[in-house]
Amino acid sequence: MIEWTDQQIQAFQTTLLTWYDQEKRDLPWRRDHDPYHVWVSEIMLQQTQVQTVMPYYNRFMAQFPTVADLATAPEAKLMKAWEGLGYYSRARNLQRAARQIVDEYGGEWPQTAAGLQKLAGIGPYTAGAIASIAFNEPVPAVDGNAFRVFARLLKIDDDIAKPQTRQVFEQVISRVISQERPGDFNQAIMDLGSSYMTAKNPDSEHSPVKAFNQAYLDxxxxxxxxxxxxxxPVEVAYYGLAIQQGDRTLMVKRPSDGLLANFWTYPLIAKADVVALSDADPADVSDEAALALVPQWVKANYGLTVTVTPIGGRPVTHTFTHRKWVVTLLTATVAADADLSFFPGKWLDSVEISTMAFPKVQDKLFKRMIKEKPMYRG
Structure with missing residues (x-):
C-alpha cells in the first residue's frame, strides 16, 4: 500500500475538490445539507442506481416532507411509496429510525457518526455520509465507490470482501479526508467512483486525479x-398458486420475520416440502410426481381441496442476496365457499390489490400470469 506525504494529501484534496466544485452532479438531495434528505437518499441508493432513485426520492419527499411525517405515516402508505425499490426492510428501518428521532431525541438528530449508528438501519457508511455532509464531521463514508477509488489510488491489497478490511480503509481515508469540507470530499469520491473510476471500463486517462492513481500508473x-x-445464491424451488374467482384473488400474508416479511403474495409452497410427502427418495421424485402431490400438501396444511394446472413456460426467478427463488406457476381452483379457517390469508379484490405494495417477486408473478392467462389480472 502506498502512503502519501502531507503534501501529497493536500494536493489530492485540492485537485479533487476543485473538480467537484466544477463538475458535481446536480442531485435533488444535494441542494441543501438537511440530514433527513441525505439520510433518505442514502438509504434509497443502497442496491439502487442514482437515475432510478431520483423520481422515487422526489415522490417520497412530497408524501413525507419531514422526519415527523415519516414517523407517523401508515405502514401501507410507506410501503406503497417504496414499491419498486425492493429490499423493503430499508423502508421499515427508515420509519423505525424516524420514530426514534421523534420519540427518543425530541426531533433532534444525533450529529456524530457514532450517535447516528444508534438509529435503526444506519450502519457505518450511512452514518459517515450524514455526519460529514449534514454536520461537517470529518469522518469517512466507506461504500463500494470508496473501496474502489482508494484501493486504486493507493494500491491497497486487502480483500474488501472481508469485514475487517473496512477498518483499513477507514483509517486511510480518515488521514486523507478534508477537515474543512468532509461532506464534499466524500461526495466527490462517490462521483469519482461512478464516473472515471468505475468497476469496468474506467476512464482514468481523463480522470482529474489521474496523477494520484498509482494502480493506473502501474x-x-x-x-x-x-x-x-x-x-x-442457493436455488430454492417453489410452486406458486394463482387462485382467482371473478374479481378476487386468494393471497397469503407472509410471516412477520424472514424474507418478504408481512407482504402479500400468491401461496408459495416449497417444492422440498411437497416432495417430503412422497415415500420415495427426494432425488427420485420426478417433476410430474411432485406436481401431483401439491393438492395433498394444500389439503394437509391449508384444509383446502384444490386442482392445479401448470401454466407452462419457464419458471419465474428472483434472486435475493443468498437465495434464488425458482417459482413454477400453477393455476388452481377451489370451491367458492371454501373454508379458509386454516389458510394464512384471504380473498383480495382488484381494488384492494391496486392500493397495496407487493414485493418484486410477486410483481413478476402477476406479470407472468397476465401474460399467460389474461383473465388473471390480480
Whole structure:
C-alpha cells in the first residue's frame, strides 16, 4: 500500500475538490445539507442506481416532507411509496429510525457518526455520509465507490470482501479526508467512483486525479480492489398458486420475520416440502410426481381441496442476496365457499390489490400470469 506525504494529501484534496466544485452532479438531495434528505437518499441508493432513485426520492419527499411525517405515516402508505425499490426492510428501518428521532431525541438528530449508528438501519457508511455532509464531521463514508477509488489510488491489497478490511480503509481515508469540507470530499469520491473510476471500463486517462492513481500508473488498475467472489445464491424451488374467482384473488400474508416479511403474495409452497410427502427418495421424485402431490400438501396444511394446472413456460426467478427463488406457476381452483379457517390469508379484490405494495417477486408473478392467462389480472 502506498502512503502519501502531507503534501501529497493536500494536493489530492485540492485537485479533487476543485473538480467537484466544477463538475458535481446536480442531485435533488444535494441542494441543501438537511440530514433527513441525505439520510433518505442514502438509504434509497443502497442496491439502487442514482437515475432510478431520483423520481422515487422526489415522490417520497412530497408524501413525507419531514422526519415527523415519516414517523407517523401508515405502514401501507410507506410501503406503497417504496414499491419498486425492493429490499423493503430499508423502508421499515427508515420509519423505525424516524420514530426514534421523534420519540427518543425530541426531533433532534444525533450529529456524530457514532450517535447516528444508534438509529435503526444506519450502519457505518450511512452514518459517515450524514455526519460529514449534514454536520461537517470529518469522518469517512466507506461504500463500494470508496473501496474502489482508494484501493486504486493507493494500491491497497486487502480483500474488501472481508469485514475487517473496512477498518483499513477507514483509517486511510480518515488521514486523507478534508477537515474543512468532509461532506464534499466524500461526495466527490462517490462521483469519482461512478464516473472515471468505475468497476469496468474506467476512464482514468481523463480522470482529474489521474496523477494520484498509482494502480493506473502501474498498469494494474483492474486488479483493484481485491475482492474474493461471493458464493452463488442457493436455488430454492417453489410452486406458486394463482387462485382467482371473478374479481378476487386468494393471497397469503407472509410471516412477520424472514424474507418478504408481512407482504402479500400468491401461496408459495416449497417444492422440498411437497416432495417430503412422497415415500420415495427426494432425488427420485420426478417433476410430474411432485406436481401431483401439491393438492395433498394444500389439503394437509391449508384444509383446502384444490386442482392445479401448470401454466407452462419457464419458471419465474428472483434472486435475493443468498437465495434464488425458482417459482413454477400453477393455476388452481377451489370451491367458492371454501373454508379458509386454516389458510394464512384471504380473498383480495382488484381494488384492494391496486392500493397495496407487493414485493418484486410477486410483481413478476402477476406479470407472468397476465401474460399467460389474461383473465388473471390480480
Amino acid at each position: 498498469g494494474v488498475e483492474l486488479d483493484y480492489p481485491v475482492k474474493t467472489k461471493k458464493p452463488r
